[in-house]
């Protein structure tokens with residue numbers, strides 16, 4: 001059916017790479033040569049390497065109910081292939097509560113890339129969400145190893161069934177089952193794309209344990225960390241893929257929870273309200289249109305305030321007391337919070 005499979009992947013903590021490797025192994029075992037290619041900022045797909053019977057796949061995590069921006073950019077620059085066949089597998093935040101496996105939510109994570117590919121002439125033959133362990137360590141503690149193993153066992157089987165179907169020429173579009181919910185939450189995807197991701201890029205800080213080894217800077221797939229005054233500094237290019245936080249050898253990267261909570265309350269509520277009352281006290285027009293004016297002020301001020309506060313925090317972290325306070329009010333600092341990475345054995349292709 002297909003002469004070759006080329007799978008492009010982006011990953012923060014290995015889930016999407018594991019899925020790409022499972023599909024590639026299945027293809028290789030069935031005598032369809034498969035290649036797995038990492039999506040990087042500089043990567044440009046070469047159309048001369050595809051033939052009419054090449055199956056092209058895209059595996060990546062779901063970020064803010066959407067595909068990661070680096071993947072969207074890659075797809076927008078992807079060559080037009082009239083009649084080409086493509087599949088999409090987005091990994092999501094899978095969990096397990098007692099014996100129940102719970103799914104994540106895709107939002108636009110499949111729909112937008114599918115639309116882009118369709119406009120480029122592709123036929124979409126597979127849309128598959130894969131509920132691998134959630135890696136959002138800023139939000140919740142890392143999942144226990146036993147649960148990780150159990151989720152991986154289930155997902156490996158699901159991915160093989162998906163691979164079997166698409167490689168035998170059938171369509172496999174399970175991703176469409178949740179279409180109504182995905183469309184319903186699409187405004188949140190837009191909010192995350194235009195605002196949320198920039199705010200989250202400023203929720204990482206290196207604590208006093210950091211020994212400046214530079215690994216986080218070297219390994220960041222977005223080249224988003226700079227060394228400033230001997231301390232890693234997270235720029236707005238960060239897409240919160242969670243790679244750095246989960247791979248720092250001495251777990252020095254924290255999400256400053258108390259700082260973030262107070263800052264976000266200030267910039268999303270208290271400061272816009274104070275600005276409106278300061279410039280328009282007792283003005284009937286402002287009172288009547290408070291909601292709209294609040295949104296406009298928030299829209300203009302929120303990112304500059306977040307970026308400026310992060311610079312101040314980064315500067316203050318050189319003082320022992322501030323550093324101690326920030327680290328000790330970060331949940332990520334405590335042992336029970338754990339970190340997450342996909343099991344290493346899944347990050348290499350099976351022979």
Ligand SMILES: Cc1cc2nc3c(=O)[nH]c(=O)nc-3n(C[C@H](O)[C@H](O)[C@H](O)COP(=O)(O)O)c2cc1C
Nearest residue numbers: 012013014015016061062064065092093104105135
């Ligand atoms: C910033 C961020 C946003 C996320 N948003 C979603 C989401 O909207 N829906 C979802 O199901 N999972 C979400 N997740 C979870 C990841 O998509 C999921 O853990 C994925 O399997 C990670 O894949 P990776 O290891 O290849 O990076 C999010 C994770 C992060 C870090």
Ligand code: SF4
Nearest residue numbers: 210211213214216248
């Ligand atoms: S990897 Fe960890 S220890 Fe090394 S520079 Fe980054 S934060 Fe510091």
Ligand code: SF4
Nearest residue numbers: 220238239241242244
């Ligand atoms: S800074 Fe960390 S979380 Fe952000 S993109 Fe780079 S590795 Fe991912």
